[in-house]
Structures are given as structure tokens and as C-alpha cells.
Amino acid sequence: MIEATGKSGRARGEAVLAIFQRGAEFTKQLLDENARLQRELAEVKRRQSDAAQSDGEWSKLRSELVSKIEELENENHSMLERLRSVEGENLQFAERYVEIEEENNNLANLYVASYQLHSTLDSAEVVKAILEIVINLIGAEVFSVHVCEEGGDVLVPVAVEGDQLEKCPEFRIGEGFVGQSVETGEVAVADPATTGGLPSEAGEPIVSIPLRVEEKPVGAIVIYRLLQQKSGFSPLDNELFTLLAGQAATAIFASRLYAQSERKLSTIKGFIELLTQ
């Protein structure tokens, strides 16, 4: 999909280049037109000089000249209008090009995040992928990943970045900033400028991303502090929160199912071996 978007971005880039080329051609046309007019003016001057000896010829020439000037002025006016319109179009295309570039970048980030989350069925690898996405794509400095057992209501920390795991608090579903976010399934975002403590020091979270599969809570990603250069969240960050809420939950859920099936398979194999001995 991104490959296609990249090609589409390049095609649009080429379209913008074509617009600039059209602008250049248009300027060349203007210069040619100017040269033609200068030639015509020289011709008229020559005729004026030839006809200046007779009053009748002079009057005829003058009316010809006046109508020619009017015609040229109209032409000049319409060309200026066209030039302004082409310039306006150029500006619009340049702005659109920048927007498309930004969209391309955002899509690349979302694709990478999604790809990495689903590139493994090992639960430790899934958690590692979540950590990498939150550090590298969102830019969080301190955050934790919590999971809850099926049917349970406690979100237990399984990984933390920037602090000690054993000092990271648990959260109860339905209670507080994180618990309520997981219960409702809504990403909760506080003002990053006013908060940002360590979880071990009872710091307040600034973001809670609920992880749910089919309305059932699977866990949460809790961000406490952003990297220094991040003063707030961009629209891409919000897209990543939404992506993580769905895709990370599915990845964790899938890895659990895989682990369960592996365990069952191993039990069945053991049982069969026992029976066949």
C-alpha cells in the first residue's frame, strides 16, 4: 500500500514539475509575443513615416493605431489575468505537494507500526515491538505496558521504559485515569506540559491507550513523560494511539492464543506418547 502511495506521491511530484514547466513555457510565449509586438510597432512606425505627407493617410493611420493599441491593451490584460491564474495554481499545487508529502510520511509510520506489531506471535517480541513503536514513533521517554488476564480487572505492568518494572503501579479497570480509559475504550490524553513524573514516584500519566479486543480489555499503554523535544502531540501521534489501541491489543491477544495452542499441543503430544508407550 505504501509502495503505491509512494508512487502516487512521485506522480504528484511530477505533476507539480509539469506545472512549473508550463509556467516556463507560458513565460516564453509572453517573450515571443513581446518580440512580435515590437516588430509590429516598428512596421507601424515605418508606415507612419511614409504616410505622414498626406492628411487623409495620417488620419487613417491614427485610427488604425488607436484600434491596434486598444486591441493590444485588451490582449495584455487577458495575458496578465492568465499569468495570475497560473501563479495561483502553482501555489496551490505546491501547497498540496507539501500536504501529500506529510501524508506519505504519516502513512509510512503507521504502516511500519502495524507491520512490526504483527511480525511475530511471540508475546515477548510483541511487547518489544510496542516499546520500540512508543519510543521511536511517538517519542515517549517514560512509559509502561500493562496486560490483564482474561476476565481479570487488574492491569499488571509487563514492561517499562525509563523506570523500574517492579516499582511500576498496577491499575484497576474502571478506576482512575488509566482504569477508566480501559473501561470505556477511549484514549485518555492529559496536558503533557503540566505532568510527567516517574511511575515509581507516583507520577501522573499523560496518556492512557486502552488495549481491547472485541470490547474485552487486554491491557494498556501508559505514557508518563515525552522526550525533551516533544512539546505536545501531533495528529500523527493521535493516529498512532488509535492504531496501537487496536493493533497492539490484537497482537497481544494473538500471541496469547498462540502460546495457549502451543501448550495444548505439547500436552496432547505428551499424552499420545504416554498412550503409545
Next chain:
Amino acid sequence: MAGQRILIVEDSPTMRQLLVFALKRIRDVEIVEARDGMDGLRKVTNDHFDLAFVDINMPVMDGLKLISLIRGEEDLMSMPICVITTEGAREDRERAIALGANEYLTKPIQANKVLAVARSLLKRVD
């Protein structure tokens, strides 16, 4: 910039994939990935590269060690290097520049910045 080669030395698959996505927009560029500093050193000494993106924190051999070894090789002295750091790691960044890195990018990286840095450093090679 046709036919140029870029090496990405980064342990995080997420970052590697993101860098590849950004750099693929440069026409006719070949991108090679290395998982850590040692892998990067092996690749950079066996093949020619026009530019390298090097993460600082990596297992086996970190980015600072890799940069110092690269700059110690006569053939590789002029190869442009861009380091990838976190904003908090200012000392690492300064050390990398002192060791001979040409540019740095801070996380979270943005594709357009990666592209701009790559284009600017590849121009130096031209």
C-alpha cells in the same frame, strides 16, 4: 545521486524499516541494513558505501565505537555518517560529532528530515 549506496546500522527493526521507507524515495539508491555495530563494521569494510546512518545505542558494538573504527580507516575517513540519538543523549551526540560524525537526527525521526539529511550528505560525495 544515481547508483549510490546507503548503510543503515540500527538494532531496532522498527527504526530500520522507517529509515528504509524514507530513503527509498531517493532514486537509484541501494540500501543495506546492519543489525548492530559489529555487523555494520563488517559490511562497511567489505563493501563501498556513500553514506551511513548509525544508531548510538546498540548491542555487541555501539555506534560510537563503530564511528571511531570507521574514522580510523583511511578508505572510510571521508564517508559521511549521520548518527541517530535520543534528545536526552546530548553527550553521546557531541561525542559522535567529535569522533567524526557529520550530522545527527533525534528520535522520533521524521521521514522528510531523514531524506533532507541524506540528500545533503550524498551531495558532498558527488
